[in-house]
Amino acid sequence: MFAVEMNNVNVYLGDRQILKEVTLKVHYNTVFVIMGPSGSGKTTLLRVINRLIDTTEGARVVGSIRVLGFDVMNYDPYELRKHIGMVFQVPNPFPHLTIYENVAIAAKINGVVKNKKELNDVVRWALEKAMLWDEVKDRLHEYPHQLSGGQRQRLCLARALAMKPKLLLLDEPTANIDPVNARKLENAIVSLKDEVTVVMVTHSPYQAARVADYVAVLYDGMVVEQGSAQQLFLRPSTDIAQKLLRGEM
Amino acid sequence: MYSWRKIREKLFICIIILLSLLAIAPIIHLVIVVSINGIAIFVKAGTSFFTGLPPTPLSEEIGGIAPSIIGTLLMTMISLSITITLAVFAAILTTEFPKNSISVAIDAIAKSLASIPTIAVSMIVYTLVVVPMKGFSALAGSVALTIIALPYAYTYFSMVLRSVPAIYREAAFSVAMSRWSAVIRVLIPIARKGIAVGVLMTMARIMGETAALLFTAGRFRNKVSFSPTEPADAIPLLIFDYILSPYDIWHQVAWGATALLLLAYIAIFFAVKLIVKEVKL
Amino acid sequence: MIMTRKDKLFFISLLPLSSSLLAILILSIATIALKSLDSLQIFGFNLLTSSIWNPEKGIYGLLAPLIGSVITSILAVFTALVLSLPLSIIIVEYLRGIVKNIVSSIVELMGGMPTIIYAVWASQYLVPFLKEFLMEPLHNTFKYIPLFSCRPITGFSIFATGLSIGISIIPYVTTIILEAYQSIPLAYREACYGIGATRYESIKIMLSLARPAIIAALILGFARSLGETTIAAVTVGNSMYLSSCLFAPGYTVSALIASQFANAYLYPYAESVLYASILFVVLISVALSFYGSSIIIRWRSKIVV
Numbered sequence: 001m002f003a004v005e006m007n008n009v010n011v012y013l014g015d016r017q018i019l020k021e022v023t024l025k026v027h028y029n030t031v032f033v034i035m036g037p038s039g040s041g042k043t044t045l046l047r048v049i050n051r052l053i054d055t056t057e058g059a060r061v062v063g064s065i066r067v068l069g070f071d072v073m074n075y076d077p078y079e080l081r082k083h084i085g086m087v088f089q090v091p092n093p094f095p096h097l098t099i100y101e102n103v104a105i106a107a108k109i110n111g112v113v114k115n116k117k118e119l120n121d122v123v124r125w126a127l128e129k130a131m132l133w134d135e136v137k138d139r140l141h142e143y144p145h146q147l148s149g150g151q152r153q154r155l156c157l158a159r160a161l162a163m164k165p166k167l168l169l170l171d172e173p174t175a176n177i178d179p180v181n182a183r184k185l186e187n188a189i190v191s192l193k194d195e196v197t198v199v200m201v202t203h204s205p206y207q208a209a210r211v212a213d214y215v216a217v218l219y220d221g222m223v224v225e226q227g228s229a230q231q232l233f234l235r236p237s238t239d240i241a242q243k244l245l246r247g248e249m
Numbered sequence: 250m251y252s253w254r255k256i257r258e259k260l261f262i263c264i265i266i267l268l269s270l271l272a273i274a275p276i277i278h279l280v281i282v283v284s285i286n287g288i289a290i291f292v293k294a295g296t297s298f299f300t301g302l303p304p305t306p307l308s309e310e311i312g313g314i315a316p317s318i319i320g321t322l323l324m325t326m327i328s329l330s331i332t333i334t335l336a337v338f339a340a341i342l343t344t345e346f347p348k349n350s351i352s353v354a355i356d357a358i359a360k361s362l363a364s365i366p367t368i369a370v371s372m373i374v375y376t377l378v379v380v381p382m383k384g385f386s387a388l389a390g391s392v393a394l395t396i397i398a399l400p401y402a403y404t405y406f407s408m409v410l411r412s413v414p415a416i417y418r419e420a421a422f423s424v425a426m427s428r429w430s431a432v433i434r435v436l437i438p439i440a441r442k443g444i445a446v447g448v449l450m451t452m453a454r455i456m457g458e459t460a461a462l463l464f465t466a467g468r469f470r471n472k473v474s475f476s477p478t479e480p481a482d483a484i485p486l487l488i489f490d491y492i493l494s495p496y497d498i499w500h501q502v503a504w505g506a507t508a509l510l511l512l513a514y515i516a517i518f519f520a521v522k523l524i525v526k527e528v529k530l
Numbered sequence: 531m532i533m534t535r536k537d538k539l540f541f542i543s544l545l546p547l548s549s550s551l552l553a554i555l556i557l558s559i560a561t562i563a564l565k566s567l568d569s570l571q572i573f574g575f576n577l578l579t580s581s582i583w584n585p586e587k588g589i590y591g592l593l594a595p596l597i598g599s600v601i602t603s604i605l606a607v608f609t610a611l612v613l614s615l616p617l618s619i620i621i622v623e624y625l626r627g628i629v630k631n632i633v634s635s636i637v638e639l640m641g642g643m644p645t646i647i648y649a650v651w652a653s654q655y656l657v658p659f660l661k662e663f664l665m666e667p668l669h670n671t672f673k674y675i676p677l678f679s680c681r682p683i684t685g686f687s688i689f690a691t692g693l694s695i696g697i698s699i700i701p702y703v704t705t706i707i708l709e710a711y712q713s714i715p716l717a718y719r720e721a722c723y724g725i726g727a728t729r730y731e732s733i734k735i736m737l738s739l740a741r742p743a744i745i746a747a748l749i750l751g752f753a754r755s756l757g758e759t760t761i762a763a764v765t766v767g768n769s770m771y772l773s774s775c776l777f778a779p780g781y782t783v784s785a786l787i788a789s790q791f792a793n794a795y796l797y798p799y800a801e802s803v804l805y806a807s808i809l810f811v812v813l814i815s816v817a818l819s820f821y822g823s824s825i826i827i828r829w830r831s832k833i834v835v
Contacts, residue, residue: 086423265616272613338547364819366757428540457644
């Protein structure tokens with residue numbers, strides 16, 4: 001069984017077709033990276049998985065998508081999202097909640113904990129996994145706007161983790177972060193493999209090389225190549241993949 | 250040697266400065282004059298101005314405007330609660346479903362309602378509420394006030410809610426919140442300052458409204474009444490009646506009431522300014 | 531947008547309270563229309579063209595208040611134009627920092643002020659002032675012009691009402707003009723300085739760019755003035771006598787209703803006549819509001835680069 005399985009998925013936004021005949025398979029407990037130039041549809045692909053695509057005007061999804069065993073398009077998205085965590089390109093911690101509350105709310109809503117003590121434990125666990133605990137352990141009652149961009153993004157990761165999801169979606173999570181924090185985030189991601197399956201979008205082949213087990217190359221809405229990271233980086237078979245890896249695209 | 254261009258420029262600035270001062274002069278004069286006249290009345294009448302009953306036309310004592318104050322408070326509270334509830338619900342609907350044709354319709358409806366003159370609202374509520382109830386009442390007054398305040402409150406709240414960035418709704422969904430959860434736990438708390446300002450501004454609007462109450466509240470000012478089904482009075486109504494009357498004592502009472510209303514309005518204005526200053530995105 | 535069952539339930543849960551707005555609008559329009567029907571059917575066009583008002587005999591003519599409403603609104607808009615435009619220009623082009631804050635706050639304060647307060651100030655201070663320093667001099671100098679031919683006795687008149695309402699809508703008109711002016715892209719303003727224009731010349735160019743929005747502001751101000759009640763009721767003089775002189779007392783539709791509606795049940799068809807009069811005002815007011823707003827929306831879409 002696969003964590004995510006897409007077969008001939010087409011996505012339209014109004015008249016434009018964003019994804020064309022996308023077929024891919026994501027194994028459990030791996031880091032699956034989707035690579036490609038800007039505008040290739042990477043974010044859309046991610047948003048189809050947890051049905052955030054629903055909120056986009058004029059969106060139409062055709063094809064078979066199975067996530068964690070569920071047929072995504074025929075399943076209640078609000079139920080589905082309980083098992084999927086997401087980190088967005090631009091960090092979006094809730095500005096009206098404290099650092100603690102930001103992480104806690106994800107756990108409380110999904111019934112992950114039963115009492116205050118368990119909640120504290122989960123919050124601490126999530127912040128540790130996101131490699132943010134040491135920096136905020138004395139500031140849990142401060143607000144996100146007092147954190148740096150990189151810290152906010154790690155807070156968003158902690159929030160997603162507090163849900164105890166089986167699947168984690170990351171949309172160019174280090175795009176707006178400085179290199180030092182980016183590295184910290186990457187290390188955190190790799191260390192999560194045992195507990196979650198990670199699907200990550202990036203436009204940097206170097207980042208992909210650092211974290212990926214499997215890679216799919218997306219170009220103009222189509223998957224042009226996919227396979228194990230080793231295979232792709234050592235012996236890219238398509239022209240596009242080669243250009244991407246050389247940084248020419 | 251001054252060129253014609255430079256002279257024209259200087260002349261222009263002088264004229265527009267003059268006209269701008271002329272534009273602002275009335276309000277400054279108004280505030281000063283109302284304050285002076287009002288304070289004179291407060292001093293002359295003492296605290297009984299707020300607790301006593303209005304004087305008869307030929308009396309020497311100023312008395313008080315307690316029935317009007319209570320009436321204003323009562324009708325403002327009733328109207329405000331209904332208005333805010335309806336307006337917030339409508340604003341949530343149009344924010345969460347922006348492209349839906351019902352949302353577009355609600356915007357157009359609010360705009361239409363806003364262009365109905367307030368005196369017309371008074372007539373309508375008279376026909377629909379006062380006549381069937383066979384009498385004026387604070388309730389009828391509150392209904393009229395609600396109709397007037399609704400489009401105003403809705404427009405403001407929908408602007409406030411729409412200005413909350415969409416990324417927070419997406420974040421809410423990403424932690425598996427339901428639609429209502431996302432609204433109550435994320436959208437509204439983030440917008441809370443704007444909502445507070447909206448409530449205050451709506452309250453100021455309701456409190457100062459005169460025409461809507463002309464044929465609905467009843468102008469009953471002989472005694473303090475807390476009952477919504479009995480006729481009531483309001484501060485603006487009292488001012489309207491008394492300033493039009495020929496009696497000097499009533500004119501004095503009107504000045505006192507006007508000053509009180511102005512004071513309340515300015516207080517709300519400053520409260521709003523205070524809240525807005527604290528906004529930090 | 532993809533709507534699931536839960537989304538639909540959410541939508542439906544919001545619907546009842548939100549549709550209250552629609553219900554109110556329908557009820558309001560229906561009431562006005564139905565109540566005016568009687569008088570319109572019986573008196574027909576005579577209602578609009580006659581100025582004879584005799585409720586006891588059942589004779590009604592709304593010409594005086596209708597004309598009064600229109601003239602006062604025109605005067606109001608003119609006053610607002612003359613005073614709001616310079617104020618807007620000063621705020622946008624010349625003021626900075628704390629002074630700008632204070633002036634903007636004053637405009638805001640004016641904008642939300644209950645009109646009854648304006649009414650009291652106008653009737654006790656503005657009108658006597660206008661009578662002494664504007665109306666009497668104009669009358670004495672220009673007696674031969676019909677507009678100024680009557681001697682102002684109390685000062686309560688169409689003229690006084692027009693100016694009083696005009697002052698009260700200054701903040702409304704200023705705000706619309708300010709918003710429009712500020713939505714002109716910086717690129718245009720910089721272009722003006724780029725071709726060596728002086729402040730004054732560049733402002734002229736900005737104003738011509740903003741002209742549709744300014745016209746819209748005046749249209750919206752006119753609609754607003756039509757419905758103004760309290761100020762009109764205390765300054766217009768409450769007279770059904772139709773004259774061409776601005777300084778004579780007159781009536782506006784809202785002032786008429788304010789003074790006559792309470793006793794309307796005593797006279798045949800009086801209520802219906804008053805409903806008919808407000809029907810005209812509502813129709814014009816709503817039409818102008820939508821027209822004015824559509825001008826601004828269209829202008830905005832054209833102006834943004």
